[in-house]
Amino acid sequence: MLFLYLLSFLSMVVQAIFITLAIAAGLYYLAELVEEYTVIAKSIISWTVIATSLIHVGLIIFDDLPLHLNVLGLVQQCLHGVMLREFPVVRVASMTFVTACLNLILHHYCAFKYFGQVYYSFSEVLAYFTICLWVVPFALFVSLSANDYVLPTTGERQPLIGDNNVLTDYLSRKSKRYSLLSFFSFAKESILPQRNKKAF
Template sequence: MFFLYLMSILSIVVQAVFVTLAIASGLYYLAELVEEYTVTAKYVISWTVVITTALHIGLMIFDDLPLHLNALGLIQQTLHFILLREFPVVRVANPAFIAAVATLLLHHYVAFKYFGMVYYNFSEVLAYFTLCLWVVPFALFVSLSANDYVLPTTGEKQPLLGDNNVVTDYLSRKAKRYSLLSFFSFAKDSILPQRNKKAF
């Protein structure tokens, strides 16, 4: 019986590794899609914000969730609309971005407190957190890597321009930024073995 217990612990570790790799590869693929199709990504995220707003209004009308919980969700979706105006550019020092992060944290706190006091099925609580709290911030988080490929798209310095021009300064600042896709690319290059191409 003890050996089977140790095997169950080992299988949980193996399953956690597989789930982590699956999530990482899914995030990598989504980040590449967002970088390739930024206009479509903005369209999808905008409609996700509209649907999430409609869900909050539906919860206010048809369910007995507290008004302040749904009001926080509506404020959060309004801030997401404001952030989408400049998509794919995301400025961390932007007051709308700071307010969106603050309302996300406050919304989590209020939702955990409410669902801790009032009994709901686990599937209902998970549905609220997934659809009303996590979908839009997750989509915006994945789309952060698209910010690195905003015009100008060339990464080369032109020799006719001096070192103190606008384009060179912009490209040198852009090269130092880190994104979700660059993190996953680094992880892929450092973890997975590379094939050596033969030169003929």
């Protein structure tokens, strides 16, 4: 009996590793797609924001969820819509981004508090959190790497470094890439073994 218990614990560890690798591979693939097709990604995220807003309106009309939860959700979608104006550029120091993050934390707190007091089935709670709270922020998180390949323009708001050469300034900033895709690329290069191609 003890051996089977240890074996089940080992299988859970192996399953957790496989799930983690599958999620990482999926995120890497999604980040690649967003970088390649930024216009389509913006369109998909915009329609997701509209659909989530309509779901919140539907919850106000047809369900007995508290009004403040749905109002927080609608405010969150409005903030996401404002952030999408400059897509794929996401300025993490902007007031809109900071307000959206704070509103998301407050929305999570209120949702956890409400669903902790009132009984709903697990599938209903998971549906609310997945569709009303996590879909759009997750899509925006994956699309953060699309900003890495935006072409430079002379109308940038940040001052140019050194001389007024747009290309030199752009390439000097490119050396400091901190995004989801660059993290996965670094992990792929450092963890996975590299194959050497033989030249004949």
